[in-house]
Amino acid sequence: DVKVTQSSRYLVKRTGEKVFLECVQDMDHENMFWYRQDPGLGLRLIYFSYDVKMKEKGDIPEGYSVSREKKERFSLILESASTNQTSMYLCASCLGGLNEKLFFGSGTQLSVL
Amino acid sequence: AQKVTQAQTEISVVEKEDVTLDCVYETRDTTYYLFWYKQPPSGELVFLIRRNSFDEQNEISGRYSWNFQKSTSSFNFTITASQVVDSAVYFCALSESNNNDMRFGAGTRLTVKP
Numbered sequence: 001d002v003k004v005t006q007s008s009r010y011l012v013k014r015t016g017e018k019v020f021l022e023c024v025q026d027m028d029h030e031n032m033f034w035y036r037q038d039p040g041l042g043l044r045l046i047y048f049s050y051d052v053k054m055k056e057k058g059d060i061p062e063g064y065s066v067s068r069e070k071k072e073r074f075s076l077i078l079e080s081a082s083t084n085q086t087s088m089y090l091c092a093s094c095l096g097g098l099n100e101k102l103f104f105g106s107g108t109q110l111s112v113l
Numbered sequence: 114a115q116k117v118t119q120a121q122t123e124i125s126v127v128e129k130e131d132v133t134l135d136c137v138y139e140t141r142d143t144t145y146y147l148f149w150y151k152q153p154p155s156g157e158l159v160f161l162i163r164r165n166s167f168d169e170q171n172e173i174s175g176r177y178s179w180n181f182q183k184s185t186s187s188f189n190f191t192i193t194a195s196q197v198v199d200s201a202v203y204f205c206a207l208s209e210s211n212n213n214d215m216r217f218g219a220g221t222r223l224t225v226k227p
Binding site: 009035040041042043044045058059088090092097099100101102103104105106107 | 117119122146148150155156157158159160163165204206208210214215217218219220
């Protein structure tokens with residue numbers, strides 16, 4: 001089975017801190033995604049990557065950046081965390097494009113105080 | 114722009130009841146894909162089904178069934194004889210063939226009481 005692992009289940013940070021959320025998948029998937037999940041809004045795509053060192057903006061990239069130096073690892077970076085970035089962050093991967101099923105990690109609940 | 118609406122925010126049923134989760138979508142594309150995912154309390158979304166726009170056959174998998182109707186732009190999900198383990202948030206999602214974005218609905222929280 002595909003395993004998508006997110007480094008932290010819960011994270012508490014202070015406003016202005018630089019935050020790194022890590023995601024690793026073990027099935028050699030080309031495509032990786034970062035979503036944020038908020039009540040009443042469903043999942044919204046922040047960034048995705050279709051290859052090493054390649055990235056594309058999703059719906060809500062503002063305030064975020066990403067890094068994909070190795071195929072299995074996709075990092076989400078909050079350059080200067082703000083309270084409105086308090087959310088559940090979900091990483092996903094898939095072999096093909098977004099027409100294929102996604103495999104998700106368990107999520108990171110980030111609280112910015 | 115593509116859009117997915119799950120009008121039911123929360124549903125509560127008693128075990129063994131049947132329940133239908135509604136999903137209505139909007140797209141201008143003729144080729145698109147519809148999905149259902151389940152998010153149990155553990156947090157990890159689990160894939161349930163994928164349907165392409167050219168396949169309107171309904172599907173049944175055990176207690177789960179899906180009704181895809183292009184005429185009403187709906188892709189509804191029915192759980193027959195619900196069980197407590199079915200309690201979760203269920204998401205409907207849409208992706209278009211030429212678009213690098215999977216659009217999710219807001220989700221429906223299903224609670225099945227014993």
